[in-house]
Amino acid sequence: MALMDGHGERYTLPMQVMILCGGLGTRLREETEYRPKPMVEIGGRPILWHIMKIYAAQGFNKFVLCLGYKGAMIKDYFLNYETLNNDFTLTLGSTKKVEFHNAHTEDGWRITFVETGAAAMTGARVSRALPYVKSENFALTYGDGVADIDVKAELAFHKKHGCQATVAAVNAPSRFGEMVIDELEQVSDFREKPDTAAGRINGGFFILKRAGLERYLQPAEERLVWERQPLEKLAKKRQLKAFDHSGFWQPMDTFREFELLNKLWAEGKAPWKKW
Numbered sequence: 001m002a003l004m005d006g007h008g009e010r011y012t013l014p015m016q017v018m019i020l021c022g023g024l025g026t027r028l029r030e031e032t033e034y035r036p037k038p039m040v041e042i043g044g045r046p047i048l049w050h051i052m053k054i055y056a057a058q059g060f061n062k063f064v065l066c067l068g069y070k071g072a073m074i075k076d077y078f079l080n081y082e083t084l085n086n087d088f089t090l091t092l093g094s095t096k097k098v099e100f101h102n103a104h105t106e107d108g109w110r111i112t113f114v115e116t117g118a119a120a121m122t123g124a125r126v127s128r129a130l131p132y133v134k135s136e137n138f139a140l141t142y143g144d145g146v147a148d149i150d151v152k153a154e155l156a157f158h159k160k161h162g163c164q165a166t167v168a169a170v171n172a173p174s175r176f177g178e179m180v181i182d183e184l185e186q187v188s189d190f191r192e193k194p195d196t197a198a199g200r201i202n203g204g205f206f207i208l209k210r211a212g213l214e215r216y217l218q219p220a221e222e223r224l225v226w227e228r229q230p231l232e233k234l235a236k237k238r239q240l241k242a243f244d245h246s247g248f249w250q251p252m253d254t255f256r257e258f259e260l261l262n263k264l265w266a267e268g269k270a271p272w273k274k275w
Contacts, residue, residue: 022068
């Protein structure tokens, strides 16, 4: 979204990043029974933090978090971020004083917390958080997957083709939504979780044009699933392009995947760590 500065010059807000953080995470019940999936840890830090670091390391540190199941835990984590992640000295008395002794590298992160409903589906969450998006284009991804994706390259690709939406196309098992992609990288069809999948699939890490997106989020009701009506409609209108990401991509849907990501981190082999 273009705005005017104090000298009458036009400028564009940096791209915001919307992250879906409200799901129940039922396939990872061992970890999500007492906390939301984005707060499940990799190497002692929530996977949500890792996702935000992926974007922030590339210059995108304005976030909109779509909260739902146990969203208060995500709020508490960031409200107490300074004390959780720094050494400090506390002086007690009528006026408490906290002196921090070291500094983390997340200075400048701007985070908007949006209560999108405990039972809302992904499309409804996007629709309810959309009023907080002010940038011309914005990123959208899930709060349970990491990748070594080049966000700046994807944004450049998105701006070049001019369509409403871009999705990172990755290779993965058939339990994910399959995309039919033509030679022009146009997504011509979107099939949510087909019985068999031979091609590239929805890896999240979307980039969306803010203007006009509402028309794809109708009817804006709690049952609206982003991966169904909106993406299917975008594909049929030829407004969904695929950004080929052949590098590392890994969701954390199961306990086995949780163990894999923690193993990679512990061994210093986490491909998504670019900071």
